[in-house]
Amino acid sequence: MSDTQYLSPNQKALRRLLKNKSAVFGMVVIIIALFLAIFAYLLAPDSTPNANEQIPEIATRRPGFSAQILLENRSITVEKTNWWQKMWFGEENLYKAAPIVDYQLDGNTLWLNRYTGDQMPPLRDSLSLAHLLYQLPDSLPISLSGGSVHFRKGEQTMTVPLSAMSQQFKTERLETRHYYLGTDKHGRDILSRLLLGIRVSLSVGLMAVFIALLVGITIGMLAGYFGGWIDDLLLWFMSVFWSVPLLLLVFAIVFVFGSDKREFWHLYVAVGLTMWVEVARMVRGQVMSWREKEFVEAARSFGFSQFRIMFRHILPNIMGPIMVVAAADFASAIIIEAGLSYLGIGIRPPQPSWGNMLNEYYSYLGTGKEYLALLPGGAIMLLVLAFNLLGNGLRDALDVKLRT
Numbered sequence: 001m002s003d004t005q006y007l008s009p010n011q012k013a014l015r016r017l018l019k020n021k022s023a024v025f026g027m028v029v030i031i032i033a034l035f036l037a038i039f040a041y042l043l044a045p046d047s048t049p050n051a052n053e054q055i056p057e058i059a060t061r062r063p064g065f066s067a068q069i070l071l072e073n074r075s076i077t078v079e080k081t082n083w084w085q086k087m088w089f090g091e092e093n094l095y096k097a098a099p100i101v102d103y104q105l106d107g108n109t110l111w112l113n114r115y116t117g118d119q120m121p122p123l124r125d126s127l128s129l130a131h132l133l134y135q136l137p138d139s140l141p142i143s144l145s146g147g148s149v150h151f152r153k154g155e156q157t158m159t160v161p162l163s164a165m166s167q168q169f170k171t172e173r174l175e176t177r178h179y180y181l182g183t184d185k186h187g188r189d190i191l192s193r194l195l196l197g198i199r200v201s202l203s204v205g206l207m208a209v210f211i212a213l214l215v216g217i218t219i220g221m222l223a224g225y226f227g228g229w230i231d232d233l234l235l236w237f238m239s240v241f242w243s244v245p246l247l248l249l250v251f252a253i254v255f256v257f258g259s260d261k262r263e264f265w266h267l268y269v270a271v272g273l274t275m276w277v278e279v280a281r282m283v284r285g286q287v288m289s290w291r292e293k294e295f296v297e298a299a300r301s302f303g304f305s306q307f308r309i310m311f312r313h314i315l316p317n318i319m320g321p322i323m324v325v326a327a328a329d330f331a332s333a334i335i336i337e338a339g340l341s342y343l344g345i346g347i348r349p350p351q352p353s354w355g356n357m358l359n360e361y362y363s364y365l366g367t368g369k370e371y372l373a374l375l376p377g378g379a380i381m382l383l384v385l386a387f388n389l390l391g392n393g394l395r396d397a398l399d400v401k402l403r404t
Helices: 009-019 021-038 083-089 129-134 162-172 190-226 228-243 246-257 265-272 276-290 294-301 306-343 354-364 371-397
Strands: 065-073 095-106 109-114 123-128 143-145 148-153 156-161 174-179
Touching (some): 021 371, 109 129, 148 162, 190 228, 190 306, 190 354, 276 306, 306 354
Antiparallel strands (some): 065 174
8 A cells, every 4th residue: 555645645745846846946946945045145355235335456366266354444434233133134245345555564554555457557656554554634643763663542552563553554454355256347346246136036026926915716616606797897907917028017016116226126026917817717717616616505504604615614624826936026027126126117226136136237248258147147047947847746646646
């Protein structure tokens, strides 16, 4: 006797899903993407808000590029953030990053050769080491004697050995940065922006699918269960809505709700309202086939309300097809968001989105730096493929004709 005999239909479906290697691959990719989206700011080399630290001197460097960075004082005061704030919103850099070729310490003087480009000679410069380390006003006098630096900070007179300052400089103000996927035309780290782009794609997909399911299930349930003139009216409305060109509909929604570059809730609504018709038509057909079942007739005989029968008795039995459509709609939402951002009416810079990254980098095709466009394009393809594979796996796993 087969051990599957004692499994519930849901357990059998899960077993069939896990036997589908392509569906498992899709799930693994989605889980990894979700992990990277949540912890993007903690994992990204550039944890500034929107990964927007710009270093023009190292613009469009190839993957694997490394640079020695001097951390200089900023003209503004930056408040430190805790790890929770950093995880969700990033944190501003305390210092300004400046690439250098090399340096030399001569007492309190720091001699620098600033990096200005591969084809340009370095720029010779000098800084006061004490002013750099202790963020002193430029007008504050510094004295040097006995191998130590003397200066006043507030009400205190401080004496710091040069050897201690040299060690402090090397540990606190000097670092080597590795740009594993290179930099863009503004000198921003591409890896960091790709990681934050995952968060945009998944959040837009999730909210758009939620809106599509909420509207589509409600209208589909009403049309399929009540039938008659209600079905005719709602089916006519669905047909009219579906006849509107997708891009025209999205443009109208975006322009009606506005397009604030700091927020993209309008994008959730725009993408979600373009996908609900497919959900509604599928739910309508499923409800029409279930509403005459014996258990539904029994629920009516017990005097249960129509809405209880629809949402407590019929809806749980059609969740399988809904899940399949939701996976496919998630992939569609990612593509629509990328397309809108590419056209400039979706996610606006400096917020990183795979779509607006394509918009920025497509001009590099044919210049020897095609990777700038291929990286976000490949990321879109991989995530969409993962959701399509999962959707196909769910469809096969929930097929009642399959017995193994």
